[in-house]
Amino acid sequence: MIEPSFWRDRRVFLTGHTGFKGAWMALVLKSMGAEVSGFSLPPEHDRGIFVAARIADDVHHHLGDIREYDSLRTSLGEAEPSVVIHMAAQALVRRSYVAPVETYATNVMGTVHLLEAVRQQPTVKAVVVVTSDKVYENVNWSSRYREGDHLGGHDPYSNSKACTELVADSYRRCFFCGDRVALVATGRAGNVIGGGDWAQDRLVPDAIRAFSTGLPLAIRHPGAVRPWQHVLDPVLGYLLLAERLVKEGDRFAGAWNFGPCAASEVPVENIVQELVRAWGEGASWTRDVSEHPHEATYLKLDSSKATHELGWAAMLRLEQALSLTVEWYKAEQRGADMKAVSLDQIHTVLSAARASVRC
Numbered sequence: 507m508i509e510p511s512f513w514r515d516r517r518v519f520l521t522g523h524t525g526f527k528g529a530w531m532a533l534v535l536k537s538m539g540a541e542v543s544g545f546s547l548p549p550e551h552d553r554g555i556f557v558a559a560r561i562a563d564d565v566h567h568h569l570g571d572i573r574e575y576d577s578l579r580t581s582l583g584e585a586e587p588s589v590v591i592h593m594a595a596q597a598l599v600r601r602s603y604v605a606p607v608e609t610y611a612t613n614v615m616g617t618v619h620l621l622e623a624v625r626q627q628p629t630v631k632a633v634v635v636v637t638s639d640k641v642y643e644n645v646n647w648s649s650r651y652r653e654g655d656h657l658g659g660h661d662p663y664s665n666s667k668a669c670t671e672l673v674a675d676s677y678r679r680c681f682f683c684g685d686r687v688a689l690v691a692t693g694r695a696g697n698v699i700g701g702g703d704w705a706q707d708r709l710v711p712d713a714i715r716a717f718s719t720g721l722p723l724a725i726r727h728p729g730a731v732r733p734w735q736h737v738l739d740p741v742l743g744y745l746l747l748a749e750r751l752v753k754e755g756d757r758f759a760g761a762w763n764f765g766p767c768a769a770s771e772v773p774v775e776n777i778v779q780e781l782v783r784a785w786g787e788g789a790s791w792t793r794d795v796s797e798h799p800h801e802a803t804y805l806k807l808d809s810s811k812a813t814h815e816l817g818w819a820a821m822l823r824l825e826q827a828l829s830l831t832v833e834w835y836k837a838e839q840r841g842a843d844m845k846a847v848s849l850d851q852i853h854t855v856l857s858a859a860r861a862s863v864r865c
Contacts, residue, residue, distance in 0.1 A: 507818065507859040508746050512753075514539035517629070519587035521572055521620060522594030523565060524549040526703040527636070529556035530737045530848075531593060534745070536564040537852050543585035545570050545578060546594055555702025558844035572616035579623040589748050590633040590688075592620050595667075599640070600707040602663035613666035614673060621677040621690070630688040632751035634744050635674045639696045639733060639765065639807050640664035650808035653694075653761040671761060678759055689751040695740035695764045696733030696807055699827055701834020701848065709774065713781045714835050717789040723782075724794035728775035733807050735766035736827035738855045739820045746818050762816070765807030767865040770824040780825065784832040821858045823865040830854075 518535055522528035523544030533555075535542050543566040549556045556562070566585065570577045572594045582590070595613050596602065602609040617635060624630050642651040643658025657672070659665035671692055678690040699710045706712070709725075716723040743764035750758040765771075782789040812818040822830070830851055837847045 507862075508742055508749060510538040512749050513745070515541060516589060517541050517585060517587040518543070519582055519585045519590045519630075520544050520565075521590075521592045522546050523561070523567075524556045525593065525595075525597070526555060526700070526705065527698060527737055527741065528593040529554065529559065529561050529702065530700060531591060531741050531744070532556075532561050532565050533559060533848055534738070534741055534852055536561075537849060537856075542566065543581070543587065544568060545572070545581045547571060551704035553702075553838065554704050555844070555848060558702055558838055559848045560845050572619055573611050575619040575622065578619050579626060582623045582627055586627070586629045588629055588631045589752065590620070590624055590630055591744060591748065592617065592633065592635045595636075596663065598705060598707060599661050599663045602661055602666070606662040609662045610666045610669070613663075614669045617670045617673050621674070621681075624688055625681055632748045633682075633688050633690045634748050634751075635670065635690065635692045636744060637670050637692050637694050638664070638667040639694050639763070639805060641668040641671050641694055644805060650765075650806040651763070652808045653763055653811055675761075682759075683756075689756050689759045691747050691751060691759050692761045693740065693744045693747060693764055694761065694807070695743070696735055696766060696805070698735055698737045698740060699831050700737035701831055701838070701851070702844075709777060710781070710831060713778065713785075713789075713791075716791075717781075717785045718839065720788045723778060723789075723791040725774060725778055725791055726794050728773060728778065728793060730774050731771060732774065732805055733765045733771045734777060734824055734827065735770060735820055736822045736830060736855075738852065739766065739822055739827075740764040742855070742859060743812060743816070743818045746816055750816060758816070762812050763807045763809045764812055764818065764820075765809040766820045767823070769865070770820070770827070771806045772824065777828070780828050781832065784828055819864045821855060821863050821865060826865075
């Protein structure tokens, strides 16, 4: 699906490399021999994958804030990358209700700063801006959202990510068109799961914390339907998109959905029951009946554009994604070498990609 030879020795500038998805991205790139420069805030969790898998040893590790333009531009210029992958974000819906100004400043102006810095860096050939499946104006219909559907977002996180899409589109039309300029695309993925995520108010980390202490997991909306997928599926999609931008040009610039197969679009309750089964002793759940902020009932993605035009499709069935996730946390709990565990999971998924396995 992706060509490791394309990434060997290629200079990549990765924002958000200390976060959950960003750390997995850094490790995948390093496993293929890329030269990665990371720019991010310090890691929030000392048991997250960035720390657990010792990713700082594998990248040019720069601490910085994308809200500070000068330091971002300097770091990007020093890296002299050919590919930029923008994953830094305030990525939590519930936190966005508490800190809307931080959310908009990070997600919207941070993206403006990144793209403005790219304008000053002639080595860059391709930029992939990672947004979210929540960029769509969600009207709770059961059909899938396509890239041309209306953007919106009820909460500050979702709305800020829709704004990020508009920023990327404006820069693409105004500044990144014509010959000898960077090409810009955006990637929209669903509810991503995988080992090494310890964020608050996310289903899997909340479950692992509860199960590890023998407490029942409290679920807010067990009937809410989401597109669940393992982190490595969209990560490989973003990399494939960057490859196509560099090798085949501007027909790949634009927005792309990277959602799971239809069988992985299930209610929260299904995920919780499978997590309880996979974890075993000490795992249970209950419904949280207290009042909570708005959440959509349905959210599904149509990824046929990525399938037909990029040749991408999700590889991991839901049970495989959950199995890999639980295995990672159990390995971490017993003190395993988490870099080795993580690289082994990457090797497993890359092997499936080379064999054209699809869920």
